[in-house]
Amino acid sequence: MPSGRVHEVVNLIVLPPTLYALPNGWSKLAFAAxxxxxxFWLTPDLDLATSRPARRWGVLRLLWLPYAWLFPHRGVSHRPLLGALTRLLYLAALGGLGLWALDRLGYHWQPSFTLGRSWLSFFAGLLLADGLHLLLDALTTRRSKHRRR
Incomplete structure (x- = not known):
């Protein structure tokens, strides 16, 4: 299995040609973001409490400990689309909990969210990064299995 650094380098190498090939009408900035x-932050390896992405969250990485407990490494978190959705839903639930707590304290904030083209570009970029992570894991796992035979 590749290290976190290898995942990051491969993803960074793939980003420029992907942005170049992105069809017109897509927000390149939102996709890249x-x-x-x-x-770097919402990778399948957030299910490991000591991973590089988890450490990048600083003290907020404590928020990801329940996620790591709910989704053991290489389980649901490492499934195409499903893994990314679990992380996004988990993050949305944390945000909702935070908004609820602020509301109870008397701070009323009404977030507005429209699923426009920029958001779709953002999610597409996030899903591609996730997919490359999973593909690299699968390729190196398969290669190491063949080497052992």
Whole structure:
């Protein structure tokens, strides 16, 4: 299995040609932002409490400990689309809990969210970064299995 650094380097190498090939109408900035968030902060390896992405969250990495407990390494968190969705839903639940707590304290904030083209570009970038992570894991795992035979 590749190290976190290898995942990051491969993802960074793939980003420029992907941005170049991105069809017109897609927000390249939003796509790149989602891709980088998926590469450095919301990776499948958040299910490991001591991973590089978890450490990048600083003290907030404590928020990801329940996620790591709910989703053991290489389980659901390492499934295409499903893993990214679990992380996004978990993050949304934490945000909702934070908004609820602020509301109870008397701070009323009404977030507005429209799923526009920029958000779709962001999610596409995040999903591609996630997919590359999983592909690299699968390729290196398969290669090491063949080497052992």
């Amino acid at each position: 989602g891709y980088l968030v998926g590469t």
